Amino acid sequence: MSVFSGTRKWIYTRNIAGRYQKLHRWSGRALIAFLFVAPWLSWGGHPLVRIDLPARRLYLVGQIFTASDGFLIALTGLLAAFMLFFVSALFGRLWCGYFCPQTVFLEEWVRRVENLVEGDGPTRWRRDEGPWNADKIARKSAKVVILAALAFALGMTVLSYFAGAWNLWTGAAGAADYTMVGVIVAGALADWLWFREQLCIYLCPYARFQSALTDENSLMVGFNPEAKIEKGRDAAEHGNCIDCKKCVTVCPMGIDIRDGFQLECINCARCVDACVDVMGKLGKPTLVRYTTIAMDEGKPMKIVRPRTVVYGTIVTGIAAVLLGSILLHNPIEVTVNRSPGTLFQIDADGHVRNTYMLKVVNNDPVKKHAFAIGVQGLPDVKVSVPPLILEPGEDRTVPLVVRVPTDKVENTRSFDIVVHTDGEERTVHTTFKGPAHGGQG
């Protein structure tokens, strides 16, 4: 038994070419290219995509979102969840087969490196079963070194979305950022070298929801239920499976699709390409194909059904609200809190003084703004506040002092703090405490 075996059944997939593998390659390459290029791009002088956690700010295609935009982030999460439900109801595990990072990196990086360094599935299996000699050690070491370099590139890229690509790659980011890169590198290597398909089978929650998200009309990969499994070429003449097992040897999840639908199947369609190749050479249609339970029972495929209508309506509704919110995104945010310590003070010149902490955020991604602060609703009021000129994306908290002659305000009075800039105006409703309030500090 190989030292790699243990109780684990290692999977050594054969290489396969075909229509769906081409689709995989292009979707995988497009996703990887976007992942690696996006952190280096900017839009309107800001990163195209960046999550600045210390500043609690999200930069996204020219917009700046702050902590007060939390509902937009919640809405985006909700949209992603319902999109997944919607797509699953229509196309089954399309996400798993073509877009999940686990599939994309295993297909595009890990298996390619293994093929290059250790050979295709059967060759790898023979080498793993064989003794540890110089050739095997050299190949295993080369694989680990190449995958470690790729994991490092991946870790740096993922962290670039948080720490900024230039910062990170020039060594200017903080120790915590490089520690996180180390964690990602270790996690990726553990996954690529050891955990692999077990992540889909044992850890991924999406696989567990499958039966709830799909129905008899959802697309899946399946074996023709009318075909029998027989040995020999004659079987093909009767539309049966010749038991060549090619569909089994290419499966990255180690399953036999001829046993029927299985939870482990990620709908990657490697088995489809395998059977297309085998049966194609015999001039027969493939026995493994994209299908639905309904189609296998001879019923027509139904796209419009209660589940797809409900999910589709929810997705459209959330997308419309999200788009509207982003387009009407407030470029200025104002928050007012009473200064901690005292409710009011009586100044020597006979004025009642209330002090507030005024926070202004300039969410404008390109323009510097000078803010004017005014007060409405208090008699003979005097306001003092430091000048507020904020760079794009900057926020600042300043003390705002509001004073009213003692004889003009006895009890609590409501009033408005108004913040103006370039035709934009924000009003915050608050209260002014007078001496009769009884709460002098």
Ligand code: SF4
């Ligand atoms: S590839 Fe097709 S013919 Fe070969 S075992 Fe699989 S289903 Fe049967």
Ligand code: SF4
């Ligand atoms: S059974 Fe086919 S579609 Fe399912 S995981 Fe295996 S190769 Fe992919």
